[in-house]
Amino acid sequence: KVVLTTTTTTGVRRRGNARATGTTTTRGGRHMARANAPKMSPPDAKSLVDATETFIFDCDGVIWKGDSLIEGVPETLDLLRSMGKRLIFVTNNSTKSRAGYTSKFKSLGLNVGAEEIFSSSFAAAAYLESIGFKKKAYVVGETGILEELDNVGVQHIGGEADAGKQVTLKSGELMHHDEDVGAVIVGFDRNINYYKIQYATLCIRENPGCLFIATNTDAVTHLTDAQEWAGNGSMVGAIKGSTKQEPIVVGKPAAFMLDYIANKYSLRKDQICMVGDRLDTDILFGKDGGLRTMLVLSGVTTEETLKSPENDIAPDFYTDKLADLLCLKPVEA
Amino acid sequence: KVVLTTTTTTGVRRRGNARATGTTTTRGGRHMARANAPKMSPPDAKSLVDATETFIFDCDGVIWKGDSLIEGVPETLDLLRSMGKRLIFVTNNSTKSRAGYTSKFKSLGLNVGAEEIFSSSFAAAAYLESIGFKKKAYVVGETGILEELDNVGVQHIGGEADAGKQVTLKSGELMHHDEDVGAVIVGFDRNINYYKIQYATLCIRENPGCLFIATNTDAVTHLTDAQEWAGNGSMVGAIKGSTKQEPIVVGKPAAFMLDYIANKYSLRKDQICMVGDRLDTDILFGKDGGLRTMLVLSGVTTEETLKSPENDIAPDFYTDKLADLLCLKPVEA
Numbered sequence: 065k066v067v068l069t070t071t072t073t074t075g076v077r078r079r080g081n082a083r084a085t086g087t088t089t090t091r092g093g094r095h096m097a098r099a100n101a102p103k104m105s106p107p108d109a110k111s112l113v114d115a116t117e118t119f120i121f122d123c124d125g126v127i128w129k130g131d132s133l134i135e136g137v138p139e140t141l142d143l144l145r146s147m148g149k150r151l152i153f154v155t156n157n158s159t160k161s162r163a164g165y166t167s168k169f170k171s172l173g174l175n176v177g178a179e180e181i182f183s184s185s186f187a188a189a190a191y192l193e194s195i196g197f198k199k200k201a202y203v204v205g206e207t208g209i210l211e212e213l214d215n216v217g218v219q220h221i222g223g224e225a226d227a228g229k230q231v232t233l234k235s236g237e238l239m240h241h242d243e244d245v246g247a248v249i250v251g252f253d254r255n256i257n258y259y260k261i262q263y264a265t266l267c268i269r270e271n272p273g274c275l276f277i278a279t280n281t282d283a284v285t286h287l288t289d290a291q292e293w294a295g296n297g298s299m300v301g302a303i304k305g306s307t308k309q310e311p312i313v314v315g316k317p318a319a320f321m322l323d324y325i326a327n328k329y330s331l332r333k334d335q336i337c338m339v340g341d342r343l344d345t346d347i348l349f350g351k352d353g354g355l356r357t358m359l360v361l362s363g364v365t366t367e368e369t370l371k372s373p374e375n376d377i378a379p380d381f382y383t384d385k386l387a388d389l390l391c392l393k394p395v396e397a
Numbered sequence: 398k399v400v401l402t403t404t405t406t407t408g409v410r411r412r413g414n415a416r417a418t419g420t421t422t423t424r425g426g427r428h429m430a431r432a433n434a435p436k437m438s439p440p441d442a443k444s445l446v447d448a449t450e451t452f453i454f455d456c457d458g459v460i461w462k463g464d465s466l467i468e469g470v471p472e473t474l475d476l477l478r479s480m481g482k483r484l485i486f487v488t489n490n491s492t493k494s495r496a497g498y499t500s501k502f503k504s505l506g507l508n509v510g511a512e513e514i515f516s517s518s519f520a521a522a523a524y525l526e527s528i529g530f531k532k533k534a535y536v537v538g539e540t541g542i543l544e545e546l547d548n549v550g551v552q553h554i555g556g557e558a559d560a561g562k563q564v565t566l567k568s569g570e571l572m573h574h575d576e577d578v579g580a581v582i583v584g585f586d587r588n589i590n591y592y593k594i595q596y597a598t599l600c601i602r603e604n605p606g607c608l609f610i611a612t613n614t615d616a617v618t619h620l621t622d623a624q625e626w627a628g629n630g631s632m633v634g635a636i637k638g639s640t641k642q643e644p645i646v647v648g649k650p651a652a653f654m655l656d657y658i659a660n661k662y663s664l665r666k667d668q669i670c671m672v673g674d675r676l677d678t679d680i681l682f683g684k685d686g687g688l689r690t691m692l693v694l695s696g697v698t699t700e701e702t703l704k705s706p707e708n709d710i711a712p713d714f715y716t717d718k719l720a721d722l723l724c725l726k727p728v729e730a
Contacts, residue, residue: 236463236621237621239624255590256589256591256594289569295638298591298594302589303634305631306628
């Protein structure tokens with residue numbers, strides 16, 4: 065006789081266009097049951113740009129795809145700057161620091177300053193600075209986080225130094241950990257291993273008050289333009305699984321980065337427009353923050369996904385690509 | 398001005414004796430608000446043993462600790478066998494197969510047959526067999542799972558063969574995956590790496606109907622007797638984080654293994670006694686399954702934890718160690 069009884073906790077299986085991300089934001093009531101976003105017309109573009117003092121751009125899928133610039137981006141950014149708009153670039157990718165992203169912008173022919181860039185690696189360091197953190201940080205993640213911690217003077221261990229370390233679990237084996245670690249920062253790490261998982265777990269479980277900070281919880285991300293790759297949701301999930309604690313998230317769609325930016329530049333949120341290619345991080349981040357929102361179809365979201373009954377996140381407008389704003393360019397004499 | 402706004406999803410921090418495990422079983426109403434378990438007296442022991450046809454023992458913390466046998470265990474098992482009791486040994490540790498555990502029992506001087514052992518590695522294979530699974534399995538885990546899949550004739554890839562594989566994420570990099578994989582099995586894996594995480598993620602996200610099976614979701618476990626180590630909750634959490642799916646759990650406290658055992662031996666559940674050292678896996682597993690339950694303090698649970706207001710899981714009895722049942726031994730003439 066075959067035994068069929070099993071336990072699944074929810075049985076939820078989301079496939080295809082119903083994109084999965086790490087957001088745990090409650091969306092009840094704040095979005096329309098079915099997204100009903102208009103495609104941006106030239107008059108829409110004019111009124112949106114007129115009302116906007118600051119544009120916040122997601123990078124991947126808006127500015128570039130992998131290592132390729134998206135068509136018309138340089139001219140569009142030049143136009144917006146010539147109209148006196150403030151431009152800010154945000155990314156949940158923590159593998160590079162602000163300095164690292166400046167180099168990437170430069171290599172693509174874009175002149176963007178470090179102070180215009182807000183990566184989740186920067187956000188993690190800014191968060192620790194904002195709370196007056198004085199202890200050590202243990203890092204599961206890559207060089208971007210380490211560089212940003214250096215910039216705010218936070219001592220760190222782990223990160224790239226722990227790549228390749230092995231745990232054999234031989235009889236009596238004991239891993240010592242630094243009791244001065246007061247925060248574990250978890251970002252995407254292609255060299256994730258059991259040593260790092262156990263070290264982070266020991267710090268969070270055994271050091272009183274140790275913080276658990278996630279740069280972001282994206283399920284998947286376009287780390288190469290060839291396919292979707294498991295994102296920092298995996299690294300964060302590993303540490304959640306052994307500590308049973310929820311992290312403090314500093315990247316999109318959590319509010320920290322937006323509040324930080326608005327505070328730093330004394331911005332009114334209704335004068336900010338968030339431009340992104342993902343409904344459940346970028347557009348949600350904008351809507352939850354009280355910003356105007358514009359979805360571009362040059363990244364992961366298709367028009368079909370936007371209009372699907374399963375989507376309940378509606379941007380103010382959507383358009384094919386950022387360069388559609390070039391319709392506002394004055395006709396030259 | 399310092400920005401303090403952050404997002405935490407729950408802010409729950411469980412520390413010290415409030416042990417964290419991966420169970421998501423709803424416990425509402427099924428346990429007393431405060432556990433009120435009596436310490437087992439000799440008359441209690443007699444009535445419990447009289448009413449019990451089959452004992453199910455957790456291994457770690459009941460039979461052994463790490464590589465050391467717990468005092469009095471061989472004599473107690475001999476006594477119970479001499480009284481005609483059926484003995485079954487269960488463990489959530491998937492790193493060994495039934496055959497592997499038979500060797501471990503033997504090395505400790507215990508004569509236990511493979512058919513008396515139910516490891517979560519065996520349970521994963523038994524589950525696939527029970528559903529008539531005919532495709533390939535991708536394994537995140539160690540040799541125990543691979544050996545058990547061989548025993549039921551399920552083709553497998555991954556596991557130890559993928560230890561040490563690297564992903565560089567260079568421009569254009571693409572990971573191919575086998576479209577015949579119909580199940581990903583995730584067990585404890587000291588060689589967890591990003592290659593395995595991405596491979597498992599691709600199978601679950603892209604192969605239609607691909608199952609996601611967890612041998613268990615224990616947060617921490619005594620892999621050495623020197624400290625607690627991050628358990629399979631980490632490996633499962635990594636795959637949950639990138640797929641946003643909940644696994645089918647075959648180990649404790651899920652019901653699959655108990656139903657399988659009861660069915661195989663045609664056991665009445667009220668004639669089974671579960672003996673374990675963990676409240677939230679062993680005792681919960683027993684209570685949820687309608688078994689009698691006995692907690693031993695020779696493992697991770699202290700009397701203080703059992704009686705703490707935070708604990709709501711009450712075994713029928715508790716005692717210091719399994720050998721306390723030796724009080725039932727007839728006095729020799």
